[in-house]
Amino acid sequence: MSLLAATVSLAACVPSTAPAPVQRPTPAPPQQSVPRTDPAPPSVGFIPPQIQRMRGLEDVIGRDAAGLQRLFGQPRLRTPEGDAMKLQFTGEPCVLDIYLYPLRPGAEAVATHTEARRASDGAEVDRASCVRALRRN
Incomplete structure (x- = not known):
């Protein structure tokens, strides 16, 4: 019995020759395809608006909101959007939308x-x- 105990205790001291389990890497999830888009243009601050140049609009283009009200009366809609504004004037013959933007930073x-x-x-x-039809004066 002592020989059996010695063999068992000796076996406990000998390192195991069995290989350690191999860790297999987990496969990466499939990548989702994202369509390529052009990056947004860099914010460069103030961008001056393009000014519409058409015959017959000389009395409208360049006027501020007060000047347009003197020309057409009270607008049906007044929609502010940041530093810009849309005014809408209506009558039986037509609806006129006028878009107002500052021409330089901080300007009206x-x-x-x-x-x-x-x-x-x-x-x-x-x-x-339409401008002629809606004009008050």
């Missing part, structure tokens, strides 16, 4: 662009004709 917004459509069905109409 003035009319730089217009759009006109028929009040009945929204079809585009001549802007200068």
Whole structure:
């Protein structure tokens, strides 16, 4: 019995020759394909607006909101958007949207662009004709 105890205790001191379990790397999840997009343009601060130049709009383009109200009366809509504004004037013949933007940083917004459509069905109409039809004076 003592020989059996000695063998068992001796076996406990001998290192095991069995190989350690191999750690296999976990496969990476499949990468999702993200469509390439162009990066947003860098913010460069103030960007001056483009000014619409059309015959018949000379009395509108460049006016501030107060000047447009003197010309057309109270706007149906007044929509401020940051430092810009949209004014909408309406009458039976047409709807006139006037967009006002500052021409330089900190300046008051003035009319730089217009759009006109028929009040009945929204079809585009001549802007200068709409200005003449809605003009109060």
